[in-house]
Amino acid sequence: MFSHAGGGSLTWCFLVLLLPLLGSALSHKSEGALTVVEDADGGGGGGVGGDEEEDAVEVFQPNEQWQTLKPGQAVPAGSHVRLNLQTGEREVRLGEEQLKYWTQEHREGEKSTAAIDPDELKRAMKKIKEDLRSQDSKPSGFRPLEELKKDMAELDLLVETDVQIMRRLLDQFNSSDTTTEQRLAILQELEYLVHQVDNAQTLCSMGGLSLILGGLNSSDVRLQENAAFVLGSAVASNPVVQVQAVEGGALQTLLTTLATTQPLHVKKKVLFALACLLRHFPYAQHHFLSHGGLQILSELFRADAGGILRTRIVTMLYDMISEKELIFQAGLDAVQDPSHKERQRQYAEVSLQDQLMEKGWCRLVPQLLQSTEHDYREKALRALLAMASVCLDQYRSDSSLLGSLHSLRLQYSELIQSEMILGEESGYFAEMVELIDSLQVKVK
Numbered sequence: 001m002f003s004h005a006g007g008g009s010l011t012w013c014f015l016v017l018l019l020p021l022l023g024s025a026l027s028h029k030s031e032g033a034l035t036v037v038e039d040a041d042g043g044g045g046g047g048v049g050g051d052e053e054e055d056a057v058e059v060f061q062p063n064e065q066w067q068t069l070k071p072g073q074a075v076p077a078g079s080h081v082r083l084n085l086q087t088g089e090r091e092v093r094l095g096e097e098q099l100k101y102w103t104q105e106h107r108e109g110e111k112s113t114a115a116i117d118p119d120e121l122k123r124a125m126k127k128i129k130e131d132l133r134s135q136d137s138k139p140s141g142f143r144p145l146e147e148l149k150k151d152m153a154e155l156d157l158l159v160e161t162d163v164q165i166m167r168r169l170l171d172q173f174n175s176s177d178t179t180t181e182q183r184l185a186i187l188q189e190l191e192y193l194v195h196q197v198d199n200a201q202t203l204c205s206m207g208g209l210s211l212i213l214g215g216l217n218s219s220d221v222r223l224q225e226n227a228a229f230v231l232g233s234a235v236a237s238n239p240v241v242q243v244q245a246v247e248g249g250a251l252q253t254l255l256t257t258l259a260t261t262q263p264l265h266v267k268k269k270v271l272f273a274l275a276c277l278l279r280h281f282p283y284a285q286h287h288f289l290s291h292g293g294l295q296i297l298s299e300l301f302r303a304d305a306g307g308i309l310r311t312r313i314v315t316m317l318y319d320m321i322s323e324k325e326l327i328f329q330a331g332l333d334a335v336q337d338p339s340h341k342e343r344q345r346q347y348a349e350v351s352l353q354d355q356l357m358e359k360g361w362c363r364l365v366p367q368l369l370q371s372t373e374h375d376y377r378e379k380a381l382r383a384l385l386a387m388a389s390v391c392l393d394q395y396r397s398d399s400s401l402l403g404s405l406h407s408l409r410l411q412y413s414e415l416i417q418s419e420m421i422l423g424e425e426s427g428y429f430a431e432m433v434e435l436i437d438s439l440q441v442k443v444k
């Protein structure tokens, strides 16, 4: 029996984890060891005592580029922090507000505009408040009122909410004066924002979805790529946005783009968006199948000799098969949940397995075993197992598949042997042998 739990999920539609820190004016040390440093006077009374408090922590100075954060380093509040899943490291760069504040307030007289000093920021904010106070007490203030108003306006910008930022970005994106370069920058900013569930929903209610689909439909491949990235991030794990996206025609636009766009990196992002749109959404999966989605994927699969698209396609199919299986294997407690019956009903309409067989996938997926990448082969093996119930007859008559299984088993057994000689853990290769064994048992 093949377990879905082992080896972690194959899902690749969640690439970036974001830690939303916007607007937080608190300093905390969590078990996650990410420390956020205040960027503003915490609203307390006029005391001066706060200046020494972060002496103990090393504050990392973000700039416009993503930079790796070392363990124990703190970041100024408002910074963008993400987890790089490839390296496992945290990365940081200036947040939108910080960038704006920095460029508008400190443009003159600074040696480096690339680095922001949280202490500097703090002092600047205090100074403005002090200036205001002295304006109150001394009629002949040091600074003209107009200048103070300007400072206050910039303070407002500093606390511009995500909703305001998105409204401004969408208006800019929609303006005919905006250049392609600016649109690309806007899409990157939106991509960051929509990782938050509420932000993605707000973006939809502002009409942002149609602008993003317009970008996907664009003749500029850079706009296509970035629009696909925003769309994928917005729908990932966000059922409300998934529904709106499908209602807004996203599925059709994604399939059309996938079938027509040329560059590999664009196809990758479009496939990412498609996978996120279909994930845990049987209604979209049903329409994907009835709109010829598998046909488009099989053309993509055949044309992709390098294997990166192949493995992503196979992973996506595997995810769909296994999520449906899990719905029908659910335990008693789930069955008592009234929405569970409805989910089962919806999944029952997704005739994925039959279509996979009809459209030739029983012969296509084994081709991925010929890859030299262990990871690609692993994904192929898992998908082959998941498809076995409909593909078994075809596997049995596929001499190339049977040969691959035989030689891969030999190869992984040897790898296990040589790792044992070296005294290393061989967990991964042992798992590969187990997968091959399970498949061979079925095929016999």
Ligand SMILES: *[C@@H]1O[C@H](CO)[C@@H](O)[C@H](O)[C@H]1NC(C)=O
Residues within 6 Å of the ligand: 170, 171, 174, 206, 207, 208, 211
């Ligand atoms: C874009 O502009 C058009 C016309 O100027 C307007 O009708 C539409 O609502 C705008 N879309 C968004 C999302 O702001």
Ligand SMILES: *[C@@H]1O[C@H](CO)[C@@H](O)[C@H](O)[C@H]1NC(C)=O
Residues within 6 Å of the ligand: 213, 214, 217, 249, 253
């Ligand atoms: C994409 O372009 C096609 C034809 O160029 C058009 O029919 C369709 O409405 C467009 N879709 C979107 C979402 O802009």
